[in-house]
Structures are given as C-alpha cells and as structure tokens.
Amino acid sequence: YYSNQCNGFRIKLQQMNKELNELRHEKRFLSSHLLELNHDKKLYKRRIRTIQNQTREKKQRLEQLEKKQEDLKQKLNSVDSEVKSTDETVKQLHELLKHEQLTHCTLNKDLEKICKQLSGRVNEITNLRAQYESRSKEIEASEGKLHGLLREESKTLELLGKQSDLLHRRNVELGSVQMKIIDLQGVKSDEYMQALEKELRELIEKKKGLDKCLDTAKRESKRMDVEIVKTMLQIRKDQLNLDQAKAQLVTARVAVDGKTKLLGHVRNQNQELAMHENMLQLRRAQLRSQMIKHSNQVYSLEKTRIEMDSIIATRRAEIETAKSVLLTRKRTLMEIRSNLKRSLDHLTVRIDQLKTRFDVIVYSLEGEVYNCVAFTIQNIQEKHVLLEQGNELEADIIKAEKEIIALENTVQVVNSSNVSYKSAVFQVEEYNLDIEQDIDKQLEQELCVLEDIQSDVAELTKDIQTLEENLTWLIDRENQLTKQWTDKDNKVQQLGVELNQQTTKLIRAEKQIKQLKRTLELIGHEKQPMILLAEKDLCTKELIESNESALQQLAELSVRHPETAPILSQYLSHMKLSLPLRHSPATSVLSARSQMSDLNSVRSFASSTTRLGSEVGGARDPCKLGAQWREKSSMTPLPSNQQTKSGRQQSAATSSTPGTGNK
Structure with missing residues (x-):
C-alpha cells in the first residue's frame, strides 16, 4: 500500500515537474x-x-534667424540715430562725464577711509602678536616652575619614604628592647637597667625628632600642592x-581679508x-569727427562694432555659465551614479541574504534543480x-511636447517681429529702396x-x-504581462505548497x-509457529478496511478540493x-463495531489456547516463546497497526501448540 502511495507521489512529482517545465517555456516566451x-x-x-x-537643428536655424533679425533691428536703430541730432548726444556725454567724475571722487574718499x-x-x-609672544613666554616660565616644583615634591616624597622606613625600624628595635627588658626584669643589675633606660630615652627622642621631620615634610607637601594648584589655575587663565x-587675531585677519577684497573690488x-x-x-572724439566730416556712417559702424563686442561678451558669459x-x-549625475552603485551593491547583498534565507530549491527526478525564488526575483x-x-x-x-510649444512660441515671435519689421521698413524714405529690396529677399x-519649420x-x-x-x-x-506573471506566480506558489505537502507525505x-x-x-529472525487461517483472514480484512x-x-x-479530482482519478x-461513494457515519460506526467484536473474539480464542499450552508445557513451550516475544515487543515500541498485528500473531502462536495443532 505504502509503495503504491510512493509511486503515486512520484507520478505526481513528475506531473508537477512537467507543469514546471511548461511554466519555464512560458517564461522563456x-x-x-x-x-x-x-x-x-x-x-x-x-x-x-x-x-x-532635428529640433536642435531647427533651434539653431531659429537662432540664426533671430540674429539676422537683431542685425536688421540694429540697422534700423542706426538709421534712427542718424536722424537724431549730434548736439543731444554731446550733452548726454557731458552729463555722463560729470556723473563719472563725482563717482570717482566718492570712491577715492572711500579708499582713503579703508586705508586708514x-x-x-x-x-x-602687531599689538596682539606682541601680547601673544609675551603670554607664551610667561606660560613657558610657569611650566618650568611647575616642573621644578614637581621634582622637589618627588624628592620630598622620597625623603618621607626613607624617614618612614627608619621610623618603622626604630619602632621594631624599641619593641625588641622592651621585650628584653621584660625578660630581664629581676635578673640583671640596676646598672644594666639604667643603661637600657638611657637607650630607650635616646630612641624615644630620635622618634620625636623623626615625627617632627615628618610633620614638617607633610606641611611642605601641602604647601607645594597649594602652589601647584595656584600655578595650574594661572596657566589655565593664561591659556x-x-x-x-x-x-x-582670527577676526582681525578676517576683517583684513574682507577689506582687501573690498579694495580689490573698488x-x-x-x-x-x-x-x-x-x-x-x-x-x-568720434562724434566730433562726424560733426566735422558730416558723415554719420563711421558712428553707426562703431556703434554696431561695440554692440557686437558686448553681444559676444554676453554670449561668452552665457557659454561659461552653461x-x-x-x-x-555632471557632478550631481556622478554622485547619483555612485549612490545607485552603492544601493545596487546593497540590494544584491540583501537579495543574496534573502536567497540563502528563503530559497526554495526543488530537485526533479531527472536531477535538475529548480529555484522558485529566482523566478519571483526575475519577475519583480x-x-x-x-x-x-x-x-x-x-x-x-x-x-517633446514642451519643445513643440517652445517652437510654436518662437515661430509666433518671429512672425510678430517680421510684421513689426515690415511696418518699420514701410516708414523708411524713398532713398532706401536698395535696403527694402534686400529686406524683401531676406x-x-x-x-x-x-x-520648412x-x-x-x-x-x-x-x-x-x-x-x-x-x-x-x-x-x-x-499590464497584460504583469497579470500573466501574477497568475504564474500564484500557480508556482500553489505548486510549491503542494510539492512541500507531497514531500512530507513521502x-x-x-x-x-x-x-x-x-x-x-525481527519477526523473520524469530522461529515463529504456524499462523492460523482465521488470523490470516482477519489480517486480510484489516488490510481491505484500511484500503x-x-x-x-x-x-x-x-469533494472538498475538486481541483485534485482529475489527478486522483488518473492515479x-x-x-x-x-x-468509492461516500458512506454515512452510521455504516462507518457499524463497521468499526464489527471490527472490535472480531478482535475481541480472536483475543478470547488466543487466551484459551494459551491456557491449554500452559497445561501441556514442554522443552520448547510456545507460551514461553510468546512471553519472550511480548517482552521484546514491549522493549521495541511499534505503531498502532503493527502492535495489533503482533498481538494477533502472538495469540496465533500460542494457539498453535503441539496438542492442539490438528484442531
């Protein structure tokens, strides 16, 4: 039965692999x-x-046309300027010169103030630098004093340590002398005692002197600590x-830099x-020469030249700004590119981590490897x-729409400029017929x-x-492809779930x-007796019922999942x-009761046969064999179906005794 189930699961796996291959073909498509x-x-x-x-070329053409239009406008302006009188221009120049002289005077005054x-x-x-040097010298001197005080303090501490060692030794000697005095009381003479007392007094006096030295050293150390604290405070103030x-100094330098910049700007x-x-x-000078020569052509040409220079300068400035x-x-794009590279590296690392964590690898019967996460990642x-x-x-x-709108606007501007130009040209006098002909051609x-545009x-x-x-x-x-991909993803997920279920069942x-x-x-190694036909019938019945x-x-x-019906029917x-058709719960209960009654009858029959076997007995007693088998079966736990089968086999073995074999 289980081998059939395994074969069925394998067939299902093959079908799932076929579906996976179909999905792969669809993915390739x-x-x-x-x-x-x-x-x-x-x-x-x-x-x-x-x-x-093409739009750029058209823009260039439009720019050329605009330049031509500007040239024509300049020519018109030159004609207008020729009509004007030279006296007005001279007056304007005088006024400009006066204004420039006034501004020059004010700038000179500002320069003098800035210099001051x-x-x-x-x-x-310079004063701040001198103060800085003096303060640095004072700090160096105070640091030297501090180092000297620290050295003196270390020396005094060494002396204190030596004095404390001497005191300790003297105390030890005094204790030993006192012990000797206590030991020699009543034994030595009075002279010896007096000598010892003198030595004791001398030692006490020495001890007092050492105590005084210690006190003075402590006072000096405290005084030195106070001086060190004062010097440190002074050093901090100086710092x-x-x-x-x-x-x-920094503010002064900044101010000087600002003033120098102002000077340069001025x-x-x-x-x-x-x-x-x-x-x-x-x-x-040009106007004077024009007034002398009565020819305004030089003035117009000079004016056009200056305007062209200014236009070229402005154009160069625009090019530099561009x-x-x-x-x-470019820099921003490079930064964005570097950020994107970093994010890509981080995402690749994160994808690898997620692959290692949530990767579902399926092995087909042919040995091929399928990765479900790779499909989902590719889809995303x-x-x-x-x-x-x-x-x-x-x-x-x-x-493109914006460029078209811009082109339309430029065309409108060109048309309007052409109309204005026409209106201006018609106002020109009769002696400008050559200019009109050229303008008409243009x-x-x-x-x-x-x-064309x-x-x-x-x-x-x-x-x-x-x-x-x-x-x-x-x-x-x-959108259609995304829908298809979502459907395929859902199918792949369902297939993955079914595969997991089938693998667990397998x-x-x-x-x-x-x-x-x-x-x-284990049963084959044991020498089992013959099984009764009734037991075989019961085993076959149990197998049929389990099937x-x-x-x-x-x-x-x-019935619950109609999707599995064609697969099950094929299998x-x-x-x-x-x-089979679905049975009612009453029939299932009756079948269970009939099974229980059959089992009880078999057990009663097995118990009666065991009693007969115990009465007969022998060297190869089947009851003993049954007991041994029960002990082994109790030592090795079996499943529920196998336990019932082993119990029935034991009952059959006990029933097949030598005395009751023919029965």
Whole structure:
C-alpha cells in the first residue's frame, strides 16, 4: 500500500515537474517577448533622438534667424540715430562725464577711509602678536616652575619614604628592647637597667625628632600642592587669554581679508570706470569727427562694432555659465551614479541574504534543480524595468511636447517681429529702396525657412502621436504581462505548497516502510509457529478496511478540493482502482463495531489456547516463546497497526501448540 502511495507521489512529482517545465517555456516566451519590446523601445529611443537632433537643428536655424533679425533691428536703430541730432548726444556725454567724475571722487574718499582702517587693524594685529609672544613666554616660565616644583615634591616624597622606613625600624628595635627588658626584669643589675633606660630615652627622642621631620615634610607637601594648584589655575587663565587673543587675531585677519577684497573690488570698479571713461572719450572724439566730416556712417559702424563686442561678451558669459551648469550637473549625475552603485551593491547583498534565507530549491527526478525564488526575483526585476521604461518614455513625450510649444512660441515671435519689421521698413524714405529690396529677399528666405519649420513641426507632432499610441499599446501590453506573471506566480506558489505537502507525505511513508521492514526482519529472525487461517483472514480484512478507509478519505478530499479530482482519478485508474461513494457515519460506526467484536473474539480464542499450552508445557513451550516475544515487543515500541498485528500473531502462536495443532 505504502509503495503504491510512493509511486503515486512520484507520478505526481513528475506531473508537477512537467507543469514546471511548461511554466519555464512560458517564461522563456515572455522573456523573448520582453526582448522584442526592449528592441522596439530602443528603436523608439533612436527615433526620439533623431527628432531631438532635428529640433536642435531647427533651434539653431531659429537662432540664426533671430540674429539676422537683431542685425536688421540694429540697422534700423542706426538709421534712427542718424536722424537724431549730434548736439543731444554731446550733452548726454557731458552729463555722463560729470556723473563719472563725482563717482570717482566718492570712491577715492572711500579708499582713503579703508586705508586708514586697514592701518589701524595692522597696528592692532602687531599689538596682539606682541601680547601673544609675551603670554607664551610667561606660560613657558610657569611650566618650568611647575616642573621644578614637581621634582622637589618627588624628592620630598622620597625623603618621607626613607624617614618612614627608619621610623618603622626604630619602632621594631624599641619593641625588641622592651621585650628584653621584660625578660630581664629581676635578673640583671640596676646598672644594666639604667643603661637600657638611657637607650630607650635616646630612641624615644630620635622618634620625636623623626615625627617632627615628618610633620614638617607633610606641611611642605601641602604647601607645594597649594602652589601647584595656584600655578595650574594661572596657566589655565593664561591659556584662556591666549585663546581670546587667537580669536581676536582670527577676526582681525578676517576683517583684513574682507577689506582687501573690498579694495580689490573698488580697484576693479575704478578700472571699469576708467575703461568706461575712455569709451566715452572715444565716442566724443568720434562724434566730433562726424560733426566735422558730416558723415554719420563711421558712428553707426562703431556703434554696431561695440554692440557686437558686448553681444559676444554676453554670449561668452552665457557659454561659461552653461559650462558651469553642465559641470555641476555632471557632478550631481556622478554622485547619483555612485549612490545607485552603492544601493545596487546593497540590494544584491540583501537579495543574496534573502536567497540563502528563503530559497526554495526543488530537485526533479531527472536531477535538475529548480529555484522558485529566482523566478519571483526575475519577475519583480522585469516589472521594475518595464515601469522605468514607461516612465522614461513619458518623460521623453513631455519633453517633446514642451519643445513643440517652445517652437510654436518662437515661430509666433518671429512672425510678430517680421510684421513689426515690415511696418518699420514701410516708414523708411524713398532713398532706401536698395535696403527694402534686400529686406524683401531676406523676408522671402525667412518665410521659406518658416514653412520648412512648420512642416517639420507637423511631422514632429505626427511622430509624437505615433509614439503616444505605441506607448499606450506598450502600457497595455505591460499590464497584460504583469497579470500573466501574477497568475504564474500564484500557480508556482500553489505548486510549491503542494510539492512541500507531497514531500512530507513521502517522507512519512518512507519512515513507515522502514519501520515495517525492521519489524518484519525481527519477526523473520524469530522461529515463529504456524499462523492460523482465521488470523490470516482477519489480517486480510484489516488490510481491505484500511484500503477502503484510505479510498474514502481520498473521496472526501476530492469533494472538498475538486481541483485534485482529475489527478486522483488518473492515479487510481493507473492503479486499476476507483473512488468509492461516500458512506454515512452510521455504516462507518457499524463497521468499526464489527471490527472490535472480531478482535475481541480472536483475543478470547488466543487466551484459551494459551491456557491449554500452559497445561501441556514442554522443552520448547510456545507460551514461553510468546512471553519472550511480548517482552521484546514491549522493549521495541511499534505503531498502532503493527502492535495489533503482533498481538494477533502472538495469540496465533500460542494457539498453535503441539496438542492442539490438528484442531
């Protein structure tokens, strides 16, 4: 029965492995589909890049057009400036010169004040340095005094130690002398006693002198301690003063640095003002030459040149700022990259830890290894990648929309500037016909460029619409794939749970089979007598009933869990069996009662046969054999089914005595 169960479990395992292989094939198909999606995504990225490059080119064209427009505006301004009178410009220049002279005077006064403050600060710094040097010398002297006091204290402590040793020795000698005096009382003469008393007095006087020395040494040590404490307090005060002086020095240095920076800034302003003054003088000279020559062409050309220089300078400054911004962005991106690397390393370590902790490894009958956690991790990673791709595509679409809006705004600005330019050009006098013809040509060219830009914008809008449609399709496909993955994950989890249950059942069945083999081997080693036919019938009945109960349990399981019904039917059809109908509880109770009555009858029959065997007896008494078997069976505990079988075999053995064998 258990071998059949084991075979059934193995067949189930094979089926589970087949399902796992199918899931793997599905996973491969999905991975190939994901690769295709990644390829499509790369193609869309390339298209977006090409569109971005095209937009950049269009922007460059627009910038060129704006530059041309600015040049034309400058020409118009030059024409307007030619119309103006030169007297007004001269007056403005005079006013500017006066204003610059006033500002120059105020700046000179500020410079003098700053120089005076700087000289005062320098004097304060020199005084602080002198104070710092004097305080450092005083601290060094106090430290030398402290070291000397510490040396004297160590010497006095050594002397005190020596004096205390001498005192101890004298006390010991005094005690020994007193003991001698006590021993020699009444034995020695009075002269000897007087000599001893003199020695004793001398020793007492010496002891008093040593006590006085000890007291003086203690007083000196206390005085030295007080002096050391005072010196330490003085040193701390000096150190605090030193720290304050250092802080003042630092503040003075900071103030000096600030003043030097202010000086440099003021000097730069002076230089700028001088340059501005020079420029104003140049303009004044140019105006005078124009007034003398009555030709405003040189002035207009000079003005355009200066404006071009300023535009180039501003453009260079913008380029430098853009460079600095790009460098900062690069640094931030590098930091983000390093943080991402660290987080990736941490996540990989965490994944390895979780793998080692929660890894479920399944071994198939063919020897292949399956890892359920790897499937789940791959699923999560692919989900995350798909979400990131969708976010990137959305960001690209938003960027493209913003660029289109910017292009439309630039086109509107260009159109408005063209209209204003046309209105300004029509106001020009008749002698500017050549300029009007050139402007008309430029306008035609710009209109052609605008038409090209509008066509490009239309193409871009079409491409963006197609990209949005593809993105929506990709998002729908991603949702479908995620749903499929979730279904597959649930199936894999269910299969894993079923596999665990089946493996536990297999382990139990193998353990029971091993126990049965051991009991059978033990029974085989013993010389058992013949088993009665009635006992065999009962054993067969028990086996049939156990099989029926197992089939009944399987039927209940198929009713509770209808998913297992086809698997059980396939398994039983392979074993040439079928699921029984569910019995009522009354029939099960009756069958149990009938089993109990059969067992009681067998036990009564076995007890009667044992009595007969005990009356007959013999050298090879089967009762003794039965008793030995009972002792062995009590020593080795068996399962419930095996215990009932062993009891029946014992009863059969006792019943098969030599006297009652024929019966």
